[in-house]
Each structure stands twice: as C-alpha cells, then as structure tokens.
Amino acid sequence: MNDLFSVAPLVVVECLALAALLGAVLASFVGCAVARSLAGQSFLTGRSRCDSCGHVLGPFELVPVFSWLRQKGRCRWCGANIPARCPVTEGLTAAAFGAFVWRYGVSLQTMEYLIFTLILLAVALVDWDTGFISDGLLLAGILDFVLLTLLRGEGAAALGRGLLAGAALAVPLLLIVLVMDRVLGRESMGGGDIKLFFTVGLFGSLRTDLLVLLLACLIGIGLAFVPQKTAHEGEPSGAIPFGPAISAAAVLSLLWGEPFVAAYLNLFV
Template identity: 55%
Template sequence: MLHLTPAVTAYILTLSALLGLVLGSFSNCAAWRMAHGESVAKGRSHCGACGHTLSPRELIPVVSWALQKGRCRHCGAPVSVRYPLTEGFTALAFLLIVLRYDVTLDTLQFWILTLLLLAIALVDLDTGYIPDSLVLGILLDFAVVTALRGGPFWRLWLEGIFNGAAVALPLLGLVLIMDRVLGRESMGGGDIKLIFAVGLFFHWSCNLFTLLLACLLGIAFALIFRSVRTEDGEGAFPFGPAIAAAAFLSILAAEPVVQAYLSLF
C-alpha cells in the first residue's frame, strides 16, 4: 500500500477491518458449535441459553452486543464478552497483517491462518481439545496458497514440511520421554500437531522463536486460565491458546526479531 493513494489505502484498511469483524464473528460461532457438538455448516445462529434464533440485527459484530447490553433480547441471559472481544481482535489482526504484508497472497494466507488459530484457541479453552479438522484447515491453507503462488510447488511444500518437522519432531521425542518419566501425558498430541502445522509457514529458526514464545505465554496463561475440564473429567492445561497467540505474534514479528538476534553475533 506504500504506492497507493491515501484514499485507496484508507478504503483497503477499512474493508480489512470490516472483514475481520465479520469473519471473527464466524470463527467464534464455529468454535462454540464445535465445542458443543453442533454442526458448523448447518443451522441458524441461536442463543446458547434459550435456543432463540437470532435475527440479522442481533448478528452485527460488536454493535449488537453493545446495543443489547450483553444480553439476549429474548430471554435476558448474559452473552459472553468474548464475542465482541474476539470480533474486535480479529478486526485489529486483519489490519496489522495487511499493514505488514500489503495486498498479497501472504496477507490472504495469514488471514486464514489467524481465523483458524482463533477457533483452535477458543475450542481448546472450552474443551481442552484441539480438533483435527482445524489443524487440517491450516495444512490446506498452506497447500492451497502455496499452489497459487506458482513456481516449484513441491519444493516449497517440502521446505514447509522440513521447517515444521524441525521443531515438532524433537519436541515429540522430548514429550515421549517426559511421558515415560512422569507416568502421564505431559503434552497433548493436538498441541504437537498444531506446532507442526504452524511451522509450515515459517523458517525453522522462526519456529524456534514461536515455540519459546508459546512456552512463555503458556506460563502466563496458566495463571489466568488455570485448567479446563476434559471429557474424562481430569484437569488439563490448555496449551493451544498459547501456541495460537505465539503463532499470531510470529506472523507479525518472528522474522525481524530472529534477524535482529542473529545480527548480534
């Protein structure tokens, strides 16, 4: 956008923010449905408390929640503040990504990745489980957009697999050792799958940065979220949100941060 007029730039940024609001609302809704065993593709949006089908004016991102004072118009049940927060976050995320990568395929790829990461974080917070379908969505995002770029598709795919495996495989080995030492699961398989999938998009050195950042964020999130209840009733630490947050920050800053670090030597 550096070569566009101010009016066109403002138009693109406004459109990006509005698109983020709408798609953030969809991602939030999809995550809620997955966490509650409902179909993502079928059925109208409804109140989680009374089942009332929401009208179009009740589905305006952020605005509807504010006008209804955070409550369902039909039954008066409180509507979680997570809805406007995630919608607002996605709008900001879309803005930051388009400012970072301009109007390119990188922006499209990272917009999709951000939506999937948001859904993964929300489902993991609610259930302690990362759906394989969402991880598969990340793999498809990488594959499809890489194909759209043209050039040596298979070489780019193999590079992505190497970059993801360079971090995920050693981590898997460490986790298996820790499982044996502790006599219990030290990290969920979904977390390792997610680290591999996210690693497709970045150089292996940036993936190390993502993993380190995820560990630091995980410690911080542990103090906030403590634990969630899994289907078997045991407490589990939701590491997915930390990985998702670290991956999003890596989209914006991993490459310059790693380059700045390496320049010290």
C-alpha cells in the same frame, strides 16, 4: 513495506478498515460454527439465537464487538450473560487481519495467512472448550499452506522448506515430551499440541521456530490466569489447553517473527 503503500493514503486506510471488518465478521462466524458444531448442530442453516432463551437475534444484535458493548454483555431479552470471549476474539481477529494487510499487502500470501488465522481461531476455541485439537482443522491448515504456496508459484522448494521447518519444530519437541512422559509417569503434552506445532511450523521458518515455542510458553503462562469451568476429561485438574497459546504465538510470529529474529541477530554482528 509492500505494494499497498504505493497507492493513495485514503485507499490504504480503506483497505485496512475493510480487512479489519472482514476479520471481525469471519471471527463471529467461526465462533458460531464452533459453538454449534460442539452442540451437535449444523452451522450452515438456521438463524442465530440466544443460547439461553432461544430468541432469534436481529441484525443490530449481530454486529461484531459493538453489539456486545451496546448490550453490556447481556441478551436484550432474557438478560443472560454473553461470553466476553465473543468480542475479544472478534476484536483480536480484526486487528490481525488489518495487521496482515499492513505487513504483506493485498496478495496471495496475505490470503494464505488470513485463512490460517481463522483455522487457528477455530483450533483455539475448540481446544479451550473440549481440550481436544481436531485433526480435521490441522489438515485444513496443511492444505491452506500447500495450495496457496503452489498458487504463488513457489513450487516444491517452498514446500520442502516448510516441511523442514515444521519437522524441526515438532520432532525435537516430541522427543522431549516422550522423555518427560516417562519421567513424570503421565502425559506432559497432548499429541494434538505437537501436531499443531508441526502445522504452524510449515508457515514459518527455521529462524522463527524457537520464537514460536517461546511465545507459546509465555502466552500459555498468561492463560493460566484465565478462569476455566472444569478440567477436561482425561486431563489433570487445573490443566490449561495449550492450543490457544500456540495459535496466538503463530499469528504473532507470522506478523513480526522474521523482523524480530533479524533484529536480535544483528545485536551480535
């Protein structure tokens, strides 16, 4: 447990509720920022509008999750469908924020993971829509790891451990992918996915590297059943972006990876 549970239960509930609310609001902002950026628009100025009719959305139409449910997934003015991924990403991010506070308390480590969760959300949304993982977002994740590690006072040793874990996850995967590309005669995994695995590895450990890879594969199989409009440019028909699966696996591993691996290893002691 963490220091959060040394306070009154009501305070704990309030902290978790505030964390979840913050997660939902920030997820809504990230979704808006990604959509506007991909459309070549600024996400720093202008009111939120319906993508179909252009109607400016009011406060009650912008409440994460609940507005979508209240409007039954449609714009109140033109009836256009609002993508279900909006409430799904908002709800999942809210749950992740609450879980991180529950797991790690109110701390710099929690802040590091919350920021990384938002970066991973942006990575997942961009990759799902474009089949491309932005180096800028990966760099933001690396900076999050470096700056918050230094702020926690852990220094060069922690940075070195993260670098080792990231390399241990990405380098063998890169070698396997190069062999597979040669055998298949085509790209078997994008370079962005490998760089994302490296970035994710920074936040984990050698013990959780294999778990992240396994979870990403399992989640990727599940996402294969989620309908997509078209294959992205340069990808074979039916190709599924791997970034969302890697991102989800990273969040799950940061939350419960170490306890899971420890429990598994204890089975052999």
